[in-house]
Amino acid sequence: MNNIRTLTRRTALVAATVTAALVLAACGGDSDGDRAHEGPHGSASANADSAGTAGDQAGENAHNAQDVTFAQGMVPHHRQALEMARLAADRSASAEVEDLAARIEKAQDPEITTMTGWLTAWGEEVPGPTASTGSMPGMDHSAHSGMPGMMDGQDMAELEKATGRTFDTKFLTMMVEHHEGAVEMAGDEKAKGRYAPAKALADDVVTAQNAEIREMDKLLGED
Structure with a gap:
């Protein structure tokens, strides 16, 4: 009986550990994905590109x-x-x-x-x-x-x-x-x-x- 309880606790512990690892991995992936998305297409980059274009146009027509x-x-x-x-x-x-x-x-x-x-x-x-x-x-x-x-x-x-x-x-x-x-x-x-x-x-x-x-x-x- 004690062996069965021990095995059950170990199984639960392993399952919890695996679940936690999967959750952390998923969160890390989403964070990296967000940062990668913001690089070329995020608002800060888009604003910089827009400002650069406007500056070039102003320079040509000034x-x-x-x-x-x-x-x-x-x-x-x-x-x-x-x-x-x-x-x-x-x-x-x-x-x-x-x-x-x-x-x-x-x-x-x-x-x-x-x-x-x-x-x-x-x-x-x-x-x-x-x-x-x-x-x-x-x-x-x-x-x-x-x-x-x-x-x-x-x-x-x-x-x-x-x-x-x-x-x-x-x-x-x-x-x-x-x-x-x-x-x-x-x-x-x-x-x-x-x-x-x-x-x-x-x-x-x-x-x-x-x-x-x-x-x-x-x-x-x-x-």
């Missing part, structure tokens, strides 16, 4: 005051170049000058649209038109005459009145100065700007307009 200054200055600067270029079609005596003027218009008109879009997206003021020869008579060019290379109202009036070779000489001389101003403004953007598309456009301006300056110097016989 702009600074120099970017705004560049766009607000270059829009009217380009507009005046277009006004000058559009005079060439019925005033120039040179096919080379007419071709150059057409290329200037083709390049700078889309850039105005691009920069206007940036300013609108940033919630910044878009400069209104200054004078537009023929289409908006009486408007004043002096509003932006302080920018590098910008012509004043008298300069534009004299160019509008000129024809033939006189026009060509005035146009080339004025456009060289105008381009040099644009290159200076673009250099400031490259050095101090933050918005990558604006810096890229500035680089394009420097490359294209320096090449056109060399071309105009040759037409003027100065190179």
Whole structure:
């Protein structure tokens, strides 16, 4: 009888021990599983990933005051170049000058649209038109005459009145100065700007307009 009781107690003890071991193992497994789940997919990791993505987007789209200054200055600067270029079609005596003027218009008109879009997206003021020869008579060019290379109202009036070779000489001389101003403004953007598309456009301006300056110097016989 004593042997039976002893055997029964031993059996119960073994069963309890096995059960406890299984319970502990199950708890340990769940804990490890939870930690493994939280690593790649848990809230802390997900928040970090989200913050990183937001930070990257902000970095790519960030702009600074120099970017705004560049766009607000270059829009009217380009507009005046277009006004000058559009005079060439019925005033120039040179096919080379007419071709150059057409290329200037083709390049700078889309850039105005691009920069206007940036300013609108940033919630910044878009400069209104200054004078537009023929289409908006009486408007004043002096509003932006302080920018590098910008012509004043008298300069534009004299160019509008000129024809033939006189026009060509005035146009080339004025456009060289105008381009040099644009290159200076673009250099400031490259050095101090933050918005990558604006810096890229500035680089394009420097490359294209320096090449056109060399071309105009040759037409003027100065190179």
